[in-house]
Amino acid sequence: MRTTIFKNFFFLSAAAILVTTLLISVVMYKGFYRDMRVEVEQEAKYIGAAVDLNGASYLQTIEDIRGDRVTLIASDGTVVFDNRQKPSLMENHLDRPEVAAALTQGSSEGVRMSETLGQQTFYHAIKLADGSILRVANTTSNVYTVAAINLVYVALICLVMLILIWLLAKGQTEAIVAPINRLDLENPLSNQVYDEFSPLLRKLEQQNRLIQETYNTLKRERDEFQSITQNMNEGLIVLNGQGEMLLVNKRAGAIFGKAATGHYLTLNRSAEFREVAEKALQGTPAESQLSQGGRIYHLLAAPSAAGQGSDGQPEGAVVLALDVTEKEETDHLRREFSGNVSHELKTPLTSILGYAEIMKAGIVPQADMPDFAAKIYSEAKRMIALVEDILKLSKLDEGLGEEAHGPVDLQEVCKGVMNRLEAAAEAAQVSLEFDGTEGSQPVYVMGSLPMLDELVFNLCENAIKYNKRPGQVKVTLTAEPVCLTVADTGIGIAREHQERVFERFYRVDKSHSKMTGGTGLGLSIVKHVVKRHGAALELESQQGKGTTIRVCF
Incomplete structure (x- = not known):
């Protein structure tokens, strides 16, 4: 913009000066020419008057004077005098237009090429008193010379003016552009x-x-x-039409643990991931299952809904990675639990059905009827206990158990449980010992009383059932921190079984469990209650020497 304004300003001004100079030159030339005509006419009149007074001899006095050309021509056209040429060498001038016109009109002027001088010449002729013709001439080249001399000064003035215009144009351009350059485009109205x-x-x-x-x-x-x-829990990956990653969220980065730039194959090269991504980039939704880092992920891929390229292919794709590890494990546990429940229920039902069929057939001696009835009763009782434990676990799984609602005195819970199990312990020849806080001060925990009672009861009952004869069970409760410890002198648990004893229906010694009437769900219930109360569960055991289970709140 600055250059354009400067050029326009400068060239417009320069053109104006040049045109003005040209016009001035033309005016000057015309002025000089007019002055020359007046001068020649005046000079002709002055010389003519002098010749009329003094005769032709007057012309001799101006012969050597350099200036306008003066010629005296007789009435017959013979050249009598010429200050530039010898008259004898000059031809008759009667045919000259200005001479012929002066003879008839008294005076005349004209412009033509001089045969003598060979230049464009202005003539003024007047008729003298004796009938001769006095002619004064001046060449137009003299006008050009005068004009040229003046044009040098005009040219110098033009040059000076052009320099001034250049400086003024530059200054004016800067003055015009400066406010524009200083515009505050962030706040236009403040300018x-x-x-x-x-x-x-x-x-x-x-x-x-x-x-x-x-x-x-x-x-x-x-x-x-x-x-x-x-912040979403699912891994999200957004791809463009060429398979390059536009977005990889934190979860996806944590799942695949690689750079979040470049082609999607740099993120994961598994066949499952590649298959769903390729199908989505071709316009077909896809899903698959991927095992990664010990976890199971469900992959969902869909073409981008933003539009299609010129080739009809999607402009990109979106891939979701959903962590379904817990769901798969839960489904597996549920299937395993269903099978175990079926098996556990089938055993007592089969036993009851067998005894009932024998009694129905009437082949049981009357003396043995009480024994058969006792066995049926025992199996039915075992089945009821199993069903009750299954219901407890189901409530805990579904979150239907009683929620933590207030402080519970764990010391009172322990005393109550030991009182209820005192008869069972005596029958099993196991002594019970409780070591509570000093002065039987209350030990409060926030939780559900029924659940905590179930927790202590199952731990103590298991310690009695799987003890030796004679044996001992010691329950210890501390206040800071709040920890419940149940230790027995029983058969113990081998190291290879210690990680699984809290699984449902898992038994270290199935024959012993059947003999004691255990359902295999007690420690599973304990684990669920501990989890619901945010506590920590520890197990220490040595085969043949006993087991210690500790719950810290």
Whole structure:
């Protein structure tokens, strides 16, 4: 813009000066020419008057004077005098237009090429008193010479003016452009600049507000999108049409543990991941299962809904990685639990059905009937205990048990459980010992009284059932920190079984469990109650020497 303004300013001014100079030159030339005509005419009149007074001899006095050409021509056309040429060498001038016109009119003038001088010449001729013709001439080249001399000064003046114009144009250009360069485009309306810029500045202000509003909207949407995608539990991967990763959220980065840039194959090269990604990039939704780092992920891939490229292919794809490890494990446990429940229920039912069939057939001696009835009763009781434990576990699994609702005195719970199990311990020849806090001070924990009672009861009951004869069970309770410890002197648990004793229906010695009437669910219930109360569960055992289970709240 600066260059354009400068060029326009300079060349316009220069053109104006050049045109003005040309016009001045023309005017000057015409002025000089007019002055020359007047001068020649006046000179002719003066010399003619002198010749009329003094005769032709007057002309001899001006013969050596350099200036206009003076010629005296007789009435018959013979040249009598010429201050530039010898008269004898000159031809008759009667045919000259100015001479012929002067003879008839008294005076005449004209412009033509001089045969004697060989130049464009202006002539003024007058008729003298004696009838001769006096002619004064001056060449137009003299006018050019005078004009040329003056044009040198005009040219110098033009050059000076052009330099001044160049400087002025540069200064004016800077003065014009400077306010524009100083425009505050962030606050257009605060500028004090040319009135012609007001519509533009108002438009800029509107555009700035629109851009700012759009930017704020996009930034808010971007932040919301990032907040959602980066904090979601599912791994999210967004690909463009070439398979390059546009977005990999934190969860996806944690799952695959690789760089989040480049082609998707740099993230994971498994066949499952590659298959769903390729199908989605071809426009077909796909899903698969992927095992990664000991976890199981369900992969869902779908083509981008933003549009299609010129080749009809999707512009990208979205891949979701859902962690379904717990779900798969839960499904496995549920299937295993269903099978175990069926098996556990089938055993007492088969026994009951067998005894009942024998009694129905009447082949049981009357003396043995009480024994058969006792066995049926025992199996039915065992089945009821199993069903009750299954119901307890189901409630705990579904979160239907009583929620933690207040402080529970764990010391009172332990005393109550030991009182209830005192008869069973005596029958099993096991002594019970409780070591509580000093002065039987209450030990409170936040939780559900029925659940905590079930916890202590199952731990103590197991310690009695799987003890030796004679044996001992010691229950210890501490207040800081709150820890419940149940130790027995029983058969113990081998190291290879210690990790699984809290599984449902898992028994170290099935024959012993059947003999004691155990359901195999007691420690599973203990584990669930501990988990519901946010406590820690520890087990220490040595085969043949006893087991210690500790619960810390």
